[in-house]
Amino acid sequence: MKIQLNRTDIWTWLATSLLILLLNTNFKTGVIRWDWVISITLSAFVIGQAQSFLIPRLMQKATNWTVQKTIGGYVVITAIVSIITSVVVMVIMQWREEKTYGIGSYVSTSMIYMLMTFAFTSVYVIEQIINRWQTSLLKEQQLSQALLKAEYDTLKNQVNPHFLFNSLNILSALIPEDPQNAVNLVERLSKVFRYNLQNNEKVTVELSTEIKIVEAYLFIHKMRFGDNLSYELDEQAKIASRHIVTQGLLTLVENALKHNECSSEKPLHIVIKLTDAGVAVSNSFQPKNKQFLESTGLGLSNLKKRYELLTPLKLSISQNADFFEVTIPLI
Incomplete structure (x- = not known):
């Protein structure tokens, strides 16, 4: 998979990494949990690449879908990717720290991952939906204008023979x-x-x-x-x-x-x-x-x-x- 990062992506990842670093820093002791920082950063990167691969294909497939169905597909894909990634991270960290995390920890971590993923990918999806809606609206306007033009031409063409016959009647009488x-x-x-x-x-x-x-x-x-x-x-x-x-x-x-x-x-x-x-x-x-x-x-x-x-x-x-x-x- 080819990785492409623009300036916006770079600033987004820097902000995300800083946030992850702050969330895993104990400000009283100054201890940074680097294992969690690295794990969460890598997992966020994996999720970003997975979404970059899946969402464009979803939008391509959803060309004729309703907006509700498209959003539903996006939510399902995002939830699946987030949950799988968070579970893998929790299993790895549980193995590294040799401790057992309860089901609550898995659920809360999955929710956090989903919220972060929605936050970073929803803008792209909304933009795609708006672009599709604008394209659809433009096509409807073009079709409407074409129909109006056809109807107008039909009406106008009715006038010409009507006018011609009346004029010839005048001429024949004169x-x-x-x-x-x-x-x-x-x-x-x-x-x-x-x-x-x-x-x-x-x-x-x-x-x-x-x-x-x-x-x-x-x-x-x-x-x-x-x-x-x-x-x-x-x-x-x-x-x-x-x-x-x-x-x-x-x-x-x-x-x-x-x-x-x-x-x-x-x-x-x-x-x-x-x-x-x-x-x-x-x-x-x-x-x-x-x-x-x-x-x-x-x-x-x-x-x-x-x-x-x-x-x-x-x-x-x-x-x-x-x-x-x-x-x-x-x-």
Whole structure:
């Protein structure tokens, strides 16, 4: 067995040897019981080497054990090594001194050896258990993050085809009515989808970045609906550097256009503004007739789930007879 001692080990052994020397010195007579000093020091060294050999193997074997089981294994090994060593020392000293020690002496000596062994090796064991716990916690966090990322990507990927189908419906409706504006619409759509592709891997984007795309998206619908659609964009939002969930504003604006009537009898007005709680998207509340409304409820529920995966901050929804408003937090 290869013996390796670092500076801490050397100081520990010096302190231990000094303690053993003091415990076996008669301060009245000045007599030192060298036989006991040497025996206890050697036995302590033997125990240290035995523990250095056994405990790392125990920790390696206990990789998948519970903390309680690992500590139990450590206690058993330490007790066995301490008791065997103390009994051997007592037998040797009994033979040298040609006297008989009672069972009480054996028990008390074994207890002292166990306490000393626990004192000198428990720090190492605790350190190993803490390291294992930290490694396990790190793995759990990595797994949790991977699962959240997978769930988030799934939710985000649901939005893209949903958005694409709605945009194509707008285009198909505009082509026979106004071919020239249909060309302009395609240009705006390309800008919107280029944004989606460029930011596909981003979980969040700057509010100012998405505001520009929302403005292009609203312009597309303005070409289709004319004066039946109006909108206001907060100037401060256009320069805001705080982040929101990618496509968060697009989802809310799309919902407002999809679920509400936009006609000469009932013009639709959309407002995007910064508030203390975040950025709010409000619209005049005039839902379409349910028999013409084909909605999976994907947009808003999807947005809620994505925010839940990223932050404890929650969406705020308010509604009355005149308007519907959703506020999404700034991240």
